[in-house]
Amino acid sequence: MKPVFEYTKGMTEKEMHYCPGCTHGIAHRLVMEALDEKDDLGNALGVTPIGCSVVGHQYMNIDMMESAHGRAPAVASGIKRVHPNSPVFTYQGDGDLASIGTAEIIHAAARGEKICVFFINNAIYGMTGGQMAPTTLIGQKATTCVDGRTFAQAGSPIRMAEIIATLDGAVFVERVTLTTPGGVRKAKKAIQTAFEVQEKKLGFSFVEIISTCPTNWGVTPVNALKWAKENMEDYYEIKQFKCPEEVK
């Protein structure tokens, strides 16, 4: 009998610490499946951020390291110099990438580093307990803006994919979402393309993944998907911004 679904070899059997309804598990699996399908689990080198996914290396069955908060793109740039032919990626959240690590992400993209960056945007700080993120929407409540984020007080949420797409070194930039099965399939495709771009040494690739945080949003897992779809996807356009001809 032909199996319709198998647990990817890319994931360890360790029980995840993520909250029910959190989409980190899906995103982890997609990255690992993409590597597994290219038979690259033995070659891949990954960098985890500070945030909920700091211990993502416990779940992903590849050689990985943690980095200081926001520095993952710098760390990955260093790894890539030592292992220019290995697939190197970072997996970062919104506080890590879009707040404390803005210098590192911008310059890694500007240099056209041959690495993949998977950016989990769930519009909130998860690990520290629900504070406002650089991607928290206007009006969205967080523990450091209990009446909702205001532009007057905190400025506007940052659209990272759009910013990264302005840089010539970034050759593949796409924003995807995990709120629907169709979205998950497209996310997987984007992740696969990102690795292909790296393999062909075309430049920097960036996949922003709209994700959920039911715990800190204060909603049920099902409503979290609904909330993300109705609110985040409105502000953060699901779109492929850039894609090189070679991988189309």
Next chain:
Amino acid sequence: MSKKIFIAGFGGQGVLLIGQMLAYAAMYQDKEVSWMPSYGPEMRGGTANCTVCISDTPIASPLVTSCDVLIAMNGPSLVKYENMLVPGGDLFINSSIVQEPTTRTDVNVHYVDCIELAEQKIGNAKTANMVMLGAIIRQTGVVELNVMDKVFEKTMTGGKAKLIPANREALSAWGK
């Protein structure tokens, strides 16, 4: 033998190079030597100076507050540094551009019109710093003049090698 040499002027005069050439020469004579430049935000046209210590025994401090030999490549350097020179020391003044008189009467003053000599005798004003270097070497004997052939050979390689004859000639331009 131990000599502390201080060379000062403005950027572009070859102040640091004169010091480096002395340092190379000392090294090729198996002497202990150190070369220490001033460094700062000024790049071109600003002040430049360097200290060269040459000795038969290991150099203790590579920096000096007094020196045995002072080279003033411009007027402000003479005014600023002439009191560093020990009594009986050698003071070399680039008389091509230094208008100020020295106030020191207890030192050996050597006026070197290095720009005119470079232009007239060598036909290349850019060798003025080598004219000054030649004056220092021949007057103080801090290094031997003939070791300069090896210094030129080691430091002026590739496209610079063709400049060696003019530079070598410049070393002898000053004086009798």
Next chain:
Amino acid sequence: MAEKKLMKGNEAFATAAINAGCRFYFGYPITPQNEVPEFMSRELPKCGGAFIQAESELAAVNMAYGAASSGGKVLITSSSPGIALMQEGFSFFASTQTPVVAINVSRGGPGVGSIQPGQADYEQVTRGGGNGDYHTIVFAPASVQEAVDMIGKAFEVAEEYRNPVIICADGILGQMMEPVVIPPAIPPVPEEDLPKIRPWAITGHKNKREKNSHNSVWLQQEKLEDYINSYWPKYDKAERELADWESTDLDGAEVVFVAYGSTARVALEAAEILKKEGIKAGLIRLKTLWPFPKEAFKEIGPSTKHVVCTELSMGQMMKDVECALQGKLPVSLVNRVGGMLLDPIDAAERTKKILEVK
């Protein structure tokens, strides 16, 4: 013997690192160490290595962290405020037991400070400016030749101890030229041999071994305590085996100078001046700042009445000297700060005053 070359300190440092097998350098411009990144940008690509001009010292140290964690032999350099920015990285290197060699071509501080030589980073480099329980091993050369020799040793020690090693140079050592013999070149480890030479590195498991994970976070504190206790013996070993110093003329000395780096050369000259005036003066020159060479102070004999610390700081090294002497002798400070340099004549005069007051 290899030929003597007249080299500027910073270029000699870079050359020594390449000859020690270093092929990866990440840096950011800051005076007075700029010749190092300039040299590396030219030379590393020629020998199969890689250079990145990072966007900040913070990025540089983290690039180094990635390269070293994946098995590369890495050098980073900076000057005082840049080293301050790198402290986050040193804490991570120590936390994951990853080797790296860093050179601090130090200058006057605090803040932006001055660009002239300083030694006010003593506490920064010896106390571990980053968070947590760790040490950085710190070498303090006093000449370009010694710096070059120490760089080779630093790579060996970093690898053996799997820990950051900092070479504490200063603006004088970085900028001065001295004749130097560069040690012969050691070939770098090719990428394919890294898993064998550095089995702890993240190099890809190739489906042949368990995956390597370098983690710095410990969400169960009892495990972190166990981990710290497991690596701490290497620091005890370092204190036993790495502490290094050089003593000069301690026999019969009335006063003993303590100094490190280029300032030790000033102290030596000050001692010579005092000797000419009939005051016997010796010198303990620290070659490692951490581990602090406590044993050196046992060599001080009964003739010595006073210990004088000559340093370019407000007495940061003096605290360790006092600790090592345990109150047995009076300790005084002869210093300049902020990028100003000690003059041997001035140091000798001030020492004479200290001896008279006693």
